[in-house]
Amino acid sequence: MSIQPDTYRVIRSKRKTISIEVTNEEEILVRAPRWVSMRDIRYFVDEKEAWIRKAKARVKAAKEKEAAEPNVKLTEEELQTLHDEARRIIPDRVAHYAPLIGVTYGRITIRHQKTRWGSCTAKGNLNFNCLLMLAPPEVLDAIVVHELCHRKVMNHSEKFYREIYRVFPEYDHWNTWLRKHGRELLRRNPG
16 A cells, blocks of 8 residues: 555755655655656655654654653752753853864853753854753763854854764764653753
8 A cells, every 4th residue: 555645745945865754643745856756756655655654653652652751840949950050060061162172152141941952143152951951961062062063163064063073973872862852851841
């Protein structure tokens, strides 16, 4: 049984290859170059049918797990404790990595954001989420290195990631940990 064309959405762009993304149980996005025919897209999707079904099952299982887990919000007192801990620890980690990367930085601000782990402004000011204190220390280091590398390269190009890997070779491992567990940490935000 093949995947029917009316069950996926095709997005065409200047890309060179076809890719498939399963965003939720119902939606499949097929990204394709402008020049690829619908017949070739259907053939590609049919070839990937087993992978698509597995990806849909993973998305469904992740949703069910999220729904089953208690959403324990932090109290204001706990949040303040994390904030104080972050103000004590994060500047030390920034001071440790900045010379290794060869950059300077401005002000360091600690917040409790709902969606972001860190950011770097054009002026070199750094912002970090205090909820990073709930993650393993290596995750914090990965975010610190990521933001400091933006002092050299203000985009996410190959050059940017080369700089990250030079200083923090385990970046992918800890970035994957954050992608996997970050949402549950952010859900603990009381605000």
